[in-house]
Amino acid sequence: MDVGREEALAGAIRESRHLIRGATAASLATSAEGQPFVSLVTPATAPDLSPLLWISTLSEHTRHLAAEPRCSLMVTGVADGPNPQTAPRITLTGLAEPVPAAEVVALKARWLARHPYAALYAEFADFSLWRIRPQAALYVGGFARALRLRLTEFAPDPVAVAAIAEAEPGILAHMNEDHPAACANIARVFCGGEAGAWRMVALDVDGCDLTDGNRTVRFAFSEAVSDVDDVHTVLVLAAREARLAL
Incomplete structure (x- = not known):
């Protein structure tokens, strides 16, 4: 090719x-x-x-x-x-x-x-x-x-799909319990969401979904992730950029 x-x-x-x-x-x-x-x-x-x-x-x-x-x-x-x-x-x-x-x-x-x-x-x-x-x-x-x-x-790579699916509950709980401000900032800066109590409700190799009541937005990763370390890196960088943007 x-x-x-x-x-x-x-x-x-x-x-x-x-x-x-x-x-x-x-x-x-x-x-x-x-x-x-x-x-x-x-x-x-x-x-x-x-x-x-x-x-x-x-x-x-x-x-x-x-x-x-x-x-x-x-x-x-x-x-x-x-x-x-x-x-x-x-x-x-x-x-x-x-x-x-x-x-x-x-x-x-x-x-x-x-x-x-x-x-x-x-x-x-x-x-x-x-x-x-x-x-x-x-x-x-x-x-x-x-x-x-x-x-x-x-x-998507089935090995990566399985790895992220297994880690998803823990990552969602961590983001919503320990980093609610980061979720809200990501939703506003990268997804066009309005101010609100945004929660991360789903995660996959290509991105994550955030919800505030009946509003849902999608944060798409620039590249597919393969494991928990990749997810951590992407979310830390996104949270930092969103915080600085606001």
Whole structure:
């Protein structure tokens, strides 16, 4: 692979993962008897980057997925100017499946961390948690900038995913109990959040989510982390820069 292609691929992977992790809304494409159907959904992500959907059996798309799990999910960023085609976006193709009962509690907590307002209907009997297992993706970085990505290229390192997932509860507790001001400063300076009692509610190899009531923001790491030491370094630097900025 030439240097230019390698750099373009690395940038596409990084932005694709940031788009997926940071999405609060996305377009879900399903099909029923050969007829395509697109609906608005509110995703979160599992530690391994698989999109999570809390969806109702009353919805068309849920019935579609139960009959035909093949689907696609498109997440769109912010356009650079008046032309919508300049917006970065990522379209994932994959297979949807209900999350097994043994995983629901942990993964539902991750979904609610991104969508705290949904606690109002989180216990409704007709809702359940689904996961999309990505197979491939198409990244478009703007007008005439498209790059196809294989799963092996954009999926995070499973060893790093497991290490961060294991350390996540302790890191969240430490940040919220010992460094609440740092959480608030990071949310304000790096994520555009307003002043408030921000708490860190989820962590993965690509960044962390912070919540203040029904407001949630995403702090994306400039590079994926591999272990607890990496997380410590990133958060210490971010806290220092945010404090100085304020």
